Amino acid sequence: xxxxxxxxxxxxxxxxxxxxxxxxxxxxxxxxxxxxxxxxxxxxxxxxxxxxxxxxxxxxxxxxxxxxxxxxxxxxxxxxxxxxxxxxxxxxxxxxxxxxxxxxxxxxxxxxxxxxxxxxxxxxxxxxxxxxxxxxxxxxxxxxxxxxxxxxxxxxxxxxxxxxxxxxxxxxxxxxxxxxxxxxxxxxxxxxxxxxxxxxxxxxxxxxxxxxxxxxxxxxxxxxxxxxxxxxxxxxxxxxxxxxxxxxxxxxxxxxxxxxxxxxxxxxxxxxxxxxxxxxxxxxxxxxxxxxxxxxxxxxxxxxxxxxxxxxxxxxxxxxxxxxxxxxxxxxxxxxxxxxxxxxxxxxxxxxxxxxxxxxxxxxxxxxxxxxxxxxxxxxxxxxxxxxxxxxxxxxxxxxxxxxxxxxxxxxxxxxxxxxxxxxxxxxxxxxxxxxxxxxxxxxxxxxxxxxxxxxxxxxxxxxxxxxxxxxxxxxxxxxxxxxxxxxxxxx
Amino acid sequence: xxxxxxxxxxxxxxxxxxxxxxxxxxxxxxxxxxxxxxxxxxxxxxxxxxxxxxxxxxxxxxxxxxxxxxxxxxxxxxxxxxxxxxxxxxxxxxxxxxxxxxxxxxxxxxxxxxxxxxxxxxxxxxxxxxxxxxxxxxxxxxxxxxxxxxxxxxxxxxxxxxxxxxxxxxxxxxxxxxxxxxxxxxxxxxxxxxxxxxxxxxxxxxxxxxxxxxxxxxxxxxxxxxxxxxxxxxxxxxxxxxxxxxxxxxxxxxxxxxxxxxxxxxxxxxxxxxxxxxxxxxxxxxxxxxxxxxxxxxxxxxxxxxxxxxxxxxxxxxxxxxxxxxxxxxxxxxxxxxxxxxxxxxxxxxxxxxxxxxxxxxxxxxxxxxxxxxxxxxxxxxxxxxxxxxxxxxxxxxxxxxxxxxxxxxxxxxxxxxxxxxxxxxxxxxxxxxxxxxxxxxxxxxxxxxxxxxxxxxx
Numbered sequence: 014x015x016x017x018x019x020x021x022x023x024x025x026x027x028x029x030x031x032x033x034x035x036x037x038x039x040x041x042x043x044x045x046x047x048x049x050x051x052x053x054x055x056x057x058x059x060x061x062x063x064x065x066x067x068x069x070x071x072x073x074x075x076x077x078x079x080x081x082x083x084x085x086x087x088x089x090x091x092x093x094x095x096x097x098x099x100x101x102x103x104x105x106x107x108x109x110x111x112x113x114x115x116x117x118x119x120x121x122x123x124x125x126x127x128x129x130x131x132x133x134x135x136x137x138x139x140x141x142x143x144x145x146x147x148x149x150x151x152x153x154x155x156x157x158x159x160x161x162x163x164x165x166x167x168x169x170x171x172x173x174x175x176x177x178x179x180x181x182x183x184x185x186x187x188x189x190x191x192x193x194x195x196x197x198x199x200x201x202x203x204x205x206x207x208x209x210x211x212x213x214x215x216x217x218x219x220x221x222x223x224x225x226x227x228x229x230x231x232x233x234x235x236x237x238x239x240x241x242x243x244x245x246x247x248x249x250x251x252x253x254x255x256x257x258x259x260x261x262x263x264x265x266x267x268x269x270x271x272x273x274x275x276x277x278x279x280x281x282x283x284x285x286x287x288x289x290x291x292x293x294x295x296x297x298x299x300x301x302x303x304x305x306x307x308x309x310x311x312x313x314x315x316x317x318x319x320x321x322x323x324x325x326x327x328x329x330x331x332x333x334x335x336x337x338x339x340x341x342x343x344x345x346x347x348x349x350x351x352x353x354x355x356x357x358x359x360x361x362x363x364x365x366x367x368x369x370x371x372x373x374x375x376x377x378x379x380x381x382x383x384x385x386x387x388x389x390x391x392x393x394x395x396x397x398x399x400x401x402x403x404x405x406x407x408x409x410x411x412x413x414x415x416x417x418x419x420x421x422x423x424x425x426x427x428x429x430x431x432x433x434x435x436x437x438x439x440x441x442x443x444x445x446x447x448x449x450x451x452x453x454x455x456x457x458x459x460x461x462x463x464x465x466x467x468x469x470x471x472x473x474x475x476x477x478x479x480x481x482x483x484x485x486x487x488x489x490x491x492x493x494x495x496x497x498x499x500x501x502x503x504x505x
Numbered sequence: 506x507x508x509x510x511x512x513x514x515x516x517x518x519x520x521x522x523x524x525x526x527x528x529x530x531x532x533x534x535x536x537x538x539x540x541x542x543x544x545x546x547x548x549x550x551x552x553x554x555x556x557x558x559x560x561x562x563x564x565x566x567x568x569x570x571x572x573x574x575x576x577x578x579x580x581x582x583x584x585x586x587x588x589x590x591x592x593x594x595x596x597x598x599x600x601x602x603x604x605x606x607x608x609x610x611x612x613x614x615x616x617x618x619x620x621x622x623x624x625x626x627x628x629x630x631x632x633x634x635x636x637x638x639x640x641x642x643x644x645x646x647x648x649x650x651x652x653x654x655x656x657x658x659x660x661x662x663x664x665x666x667x668x669x670x671x672x673x674x675x676x677x678x679x680x681x682x683x684x685x686x687x688x689x690x691x692x693x694x695x696x697x698x699x700x701x702x703x704x705x706x707x708x709x710x711x712x713x714x715x716x717x718x719x720x721x722x723x724x725x726x727x728x729x730x731x732x733x734x735x736x737x738x739x740x741x742x743x744x745x746x747x748x749x750x751x752x753x754x755x756x757x758x759x760x761x762x763x764x765x766x767x768x769x770x771x772x773x774x775x776x777x778x779x780x781x782x783x784x785x786x787x788x789x790x791x792x793x794x795x796x797x798x799x800x801x802x803x804x805x806x807x808x809x810x811x812x813x814x815x816x817x818x819x820x821x822x823x824x825x826x827x828x829x830x831x832x833x834x835x836x837x838x839x840x841x842x843x844x845x846x847x848x849x850x851x852x853x854x855x856x857x858x859x860x861x862x863x864x865x866x867x868x869x870x871x872x873x874x875x876x877x878x879x880x881x882x883x884x885x886x887x888x889x890x891x892x893x894x895x896x897x898x899x900x901x902x903x904x905x906x907x908x909x910x911x912x913x914x915x916x917x918x919x920x921x922x923x924x925x926x927x928x929x930x931x932x933x934x935x936x937x938x939x940x941x942x943x944x945x946x947x948x949x950x951x952x953x954x955x956x957x958x959x960x961x962x963x964x
Binding site: 020024025027028029032034036037038039040041042043044046047048050051054055057058059061062063064066067068069070071072074077078080081082083084085086087088089090091092093096098101103105106107109111112113115116117118119120121122123124125126127129130131132133134136137140144147148159160161162163165166170173194195196198199200201202203204205208246248250251274276277278279282283291293297299300301302303304305306308321342343344345346347348349350351352353354356359360362363364365366367368369370371372373375376378379380382383386387401402423424427432433435436438452453454455456480482485486487488489490491492494495496497500501502503 | 511513515516517518519523524526527528530531532533536538539540541542543544546547548549552553554555556557558559561564565567568569571572573574575576577578579581583585587588589591593595597600601603604605606607608609610611612613614615616617618619620621622624625626627628630631632634635636640641642644645647648649650651654658676678679681682684685686688689690691732733734735736737759760761762763764776783784785786787788789790799802808809810811812813814815816817818819821823824825826827828832833834835836837838839840842843844845846847848849850851853856857859860861862863864865866867868869870871872873875876877879880899901917918921926929946947949950
């Protein structure tokens with residue numbers, strides 16, 4: 014079975030090793046008459062600041078193209094195979110979004126152009142902003158934040174400023190469940206808060222009682238992911254929100270898992286005051302090998318003036334960027350936002366519409382439960398609450414009596430031409446595999462994935478698996494050796 | 506709601522028979538049942554108020570029609586800079602950026618199947634280190650402004666000091682982001698003034714303010730496009746006071762201007778957008794972040810890629826994410842920053858761009874840019890009522906043009922009406938009635954001629 018897949022293996026040299034003096038892959042345009050006016054352009058640079066030489070590789074155009082094309086063939090992507098990376102929501106990114114984002118009228122737009130000259134893109138941002146507010150149950154969104162983590166930072170800075178304006182600077186603690194994404198405590202700490210861990214119960218859920226016990230005069234708020242990273246809906250979310258509000262704190266919704274709730278439930282209705290949405294997850298914009306993404310942040314009416322600027326405004330059919338919010342935490346990015354990503358998210362929203370968006374969550378949840386139930390329960394027991402339904406993802410624990418555990422399963426599945434689930438997360442699960450198939454995988458693929466995992470387990474148990482992976486560009490990698498700091502770059 | 510009803514190209518299992526098959530495996534009666542754990546009080550129970558869905562054709566037609574209302578080159582001329590600049594993007598870079606293997610992948614958590622992006626990012630790090638004269642560069646931040654914000658935070662963290670000096674010739678936009686990023690750390694931002702005639706940093710003001718400071722943040726060329734001639738002395742003054750020098754750069758300038766590592770920069774940040782990335786109305790762009798001292802690499806934010814080898818064959822090179830103990834998924838509240846999603850794809854574009862231009866191409870690009878911008882400045886100086894360049898300091902790519910009588914915002918409004926986007930107005934706080942003009946290799950003599958006559962008409 015694994016023999017069906019072979020990843021390209023080019024043993025591609027480093028670009029510097031392909032270099033040969035005297036070659037060039039691109040000539041800059043220049044006007045001979047203009048150049049004639051400046052006998053030595055370097056003379057325009059002050060003598061103390063002239064650069065002696067630039068060390069860059071020297072290759073022809075085709076050589077550069079071949080090099081990066083070969084590298085691309087040694088990279089796995091959604092368009093090559095199933096990519097059920099839990100919590101990262103790797104769904105199909107519609108091609109038409111790429112086509113539209115590639116329009117010259119988008120690519121050549123400068124962020125400091127007067128608003129009158131960019132009414133087209135501003136009208137799209139305005140509609141996207143309204144749609145996200147409706148989907149999340151918030152009053153207003155700022156589209157300016159470049160990633161979920163930047164949205165989180167915006168969210169906790171809003172909490173901080175709001176509480177200071179209320180005369181409550183003593184509120185310097187943020188509650189974060191033990192199952193939370195690592196970005197939550199990191200963002201809270203960046204905003205100067207102390208992080209207080211909320212222990213989830215045996216079923217992996219946060220109980221309102223545990224929150225009440227921790228919440229108090231110092232509580233600024235809580236960061237909460239619903240459904241959580243175990244794929245479980247936090248059934249006491251309303252009571253949790255109440256406990257935090259009763260303590261005078263604010264509720265922050267980590268929208269990483271919003272794909273499970275689209276059109277079904279809204280964070281605003283559950284008591285959240287601040288929300289970020291990862292457009293690269295829920296709204297199918299490509300992840301780019303780690304980025305770019307976009308993480309718009311939305312707030313309730315009470316906090317609308319605190320959003321990071323700019324926000325998009327509309328008056329009498331004219332759209333503009335508003336930098337003048339009264340209590341804004343300030344900007345977090347140089348310009349309006351990751352515009353080309355926002356445009357792709359808008360296209361996705363339009364392709365689906367209201368009923369399509371709610372079908373997305375229905376089918377994503379259906380797929381996650383189906384795949385989970387197709388796994389051999391003896392091999393991949395649920396880490397928590399086996400009797401509860403999963404939402405968008407399922408976390409299983411690879412039976413630890415097998416040598417290799419979760420990491421071996423993760424490497425073995427690569428040989429099938431399918432990506433691994435997320436490994437060793439959430440931290441509260443031992444030998445965790447977190448599987449999120451999404452709504453875009455056809456049923457046949459879900460079956461194939463489940464049988465591959467079951468087959469891997471059988472070979473592990475029988476001791477016949479052998480070294481994995483073997484069909485990938487390279488076999489298992491020495492990740493410890495990589496951390497020697499001398500290897501962060503090469504010289505030439 | 507209830508059972509899904511229709512067909513949709515993006516939803517392969519939206520078929521009653523398939524849904525039924527899947528439900529039966531799960532042991533559920535309906536899809537609604539899968540959501541029964543959501544408390545009834547917070548179930549939406551109605552359709553979302555968003556536009557109804559459309560076919561690919563209708564959505565494409567509508568969205569592209571709306572985008573065509575944007576006034577952009579080639580229909581209009583763009584001489585705007587200020588942190589995002591019009592540059593030519595080679596077709597090869599566009600081709601590589603459209604490879605699905607790069608753009609539809611995720612963070613390379615499984616290194617064996619992600620060697621392509623890992624090697625490309627490692628090459629980006631290497632190319633940038635050479636360009637900047639630094640020892641370690643991360644594989645990208647969101648943009649220049651947020652990278653500057655992270656750098657200031659890092660300097661305060663590493664030195665344990667709370668006073669941060671920022672040159673007044675810094676972009677006001679980046680200064681505002683630095684404030685947002687560092688305010689919660691209790692950092693105090695102290696401006697260092699610039700010489701009103703040359704446009705360069707006032708080093709006597711620096712000498713007064715340097716003691717006890719965590720760092721100086723300075724841009725080179727600065728917001729006015731002026732090259733800081735005394736960079737070496739500035740960095741040594743900061744060093745003498747025990748602080749760090751953070752330099753913000755436009756990487757294109759490094760084709761002709763000395764690399765910051767050669768004149769004492771401890772941290773370099775900057776905007777990688779001109780390296781093959783479209784202006785895209787504000788993003789995605791590419792934040793540059795690099796450090797001189799390898800020891801600082803352990804305190805830096807962002808993702809790092811390292812060179813290693815295969816377990817079975819130590820002679821075979823391989824790449825993996827490294828020093829992850831600094832990062833949020835392991836260190837949580839103790840992490841060096843919360844960065845998770847970054848701008849990887851944009852870093853690949855930059856690596857491809859720098860490889861294409863290479864040693865000679867990059868130098869000749871810099872020459873074309875400096876020649877064009879000086880040519881344009883000379884031409885504009887012939888326009889009556891205009892002072893160009895406003896500052897006497899040497900400049901690269903951008904320069905300040907000031908007007909004797911007409912008010913700058915009105916001038917630029919009239920220019921925009923003539924389809925010439927030029928001279929982003931300076932803040933009133935600078936006391937200069939003028940704007941920053943940007944001229945690069947994409948501007949022809951005819952374009953510059955058109956700009957001059959438009960300016961004549963706008964005054």
